Amino acid sequence: MIQTLAPDLRCIRAPNPSPMTEKGTNTYLLGRTDIALIDPGPKDTKHLEAILTALSPGQRISHILVTHSHHDHSGLVPELAQATGAPVYGFGPSHAGRSALMDRLAQDNILAGGEGIDPDFAPDVILPDLTQIAGTDWSLTAHWTPGHMANHLSFEWHEGRALFTGDIVMGWASSLISPPDGDVGQFFTSLDRLESVNADILFAGHGAPIHAPRERIEWLRSHRTERLRAAQAALTRDPQNLEALIPQLYADVPQKMWPAAARNLLATLIELENRGVCQSDPAPGLNAHFRLP
Structure with missing residues (x-):
């Protein structure tokens, strides 16, 4: 089902409900002509069909943006990129952004972990922190927001005064932080960054839109x-x-x-x-x- 959330913004929920994904992963389609697709979702033929049939005549997916490379967000990337020809944007491969400590512990295989990691994720375009991306009728800033996963990005939508927060801020639960990919210290820093953007609304990777961003961010900070x-x-x-x-x-x-x-x-x-x-x-x-x- 396609849900219109705001002018120029639609959401398609992937059919992957679970205790870790709530009702499923949210895939966002932003724009009127050149469409920025945020988080393709899991590898699922029906979800791919739902995305492609959501495009109206004259619309094309011009950017595939990935908040982070857990399978439920990036698994559909290869099929979607092949079907649309759109380049894939992300912070980097799945290990990108780890702290020196987490990187060392990961190399020593002490922490195990790697829950749901997409080891093959390799974006066509690397987005360093604060990179700006624009289409014909939208503009975004990529904010590096590790904590849930080291290569996690959130996307600030300027026209909508909103943030796409992936799994760093969700409305239905707190984020899983699983080392070496998750890091509590980075999580606190990312909450500070998101709060500083002062968005009016948060569109999370799972769950409903968050209409009280400051309250939600403060709850997550207090909870942790x-x-x-x-x-x-x-x-x-x-x-x-x-x-x-x-x-x-x-x-x-x-x-x-x-x-x-x-x-x-x-x-x-x-x-x-x-x-x-x-x-x-x-x-x-x-x-x-x-x-x-």
Whole structure:
């Protein structure tokens, strides 16, 4: 189903509902003639057909923009690029933008991770932070907003006073932060960046439009800060592994979601270690033990 969200903006939801994607991935079509498509979505023939049939006579997809290279956002890129001939724009391949620490831990295979990563993603056009892109009737600025994933971009739509936020800000849940691709410190920095844009509305990768951006961003900041506080409070001088900490810190979360919670907790503990209030043995990873310094 195609939903009109604003003048020159439509949304097609991909048929991939799940506990991690809510009702599905949002694919946005921006423009009247030259169409900027934001987040192709998962590799799905029906979704590709829905995108192509949404084009009216005289319209063409001129830009394929990808917020980040999780399969549910970038999986359809090859088929869509072949069908339209449009170039693909993104921050870089899936490893681009990692912090030095996360890059080192990833190379040592300590963190495992890689949930849903598209290893073959390779944009035709690299968009460094604050790059501007324009079509005949729209203009965007790419903001590098890592945290959920290191190569994550958000797109500021100037004419609509809006932001396309991918998975860094969603209306229905907080973002999964799974190292080495997710980074809590980067997440906080990205929230500050998004808040500074002062958009009137946020169009997320999943869920409904967010009409109170500042309130939502502040909630996400407070939520993540509380997770940090709670994790630090749970640490003792005696080492504890993730299996011991999860029931203490995520008792309010259904147990079927504890594997994802473990990834979030690992990211939290890495951030606490960066701040000097946690110590891991050995290096931080799924099998490590964590304690107060």
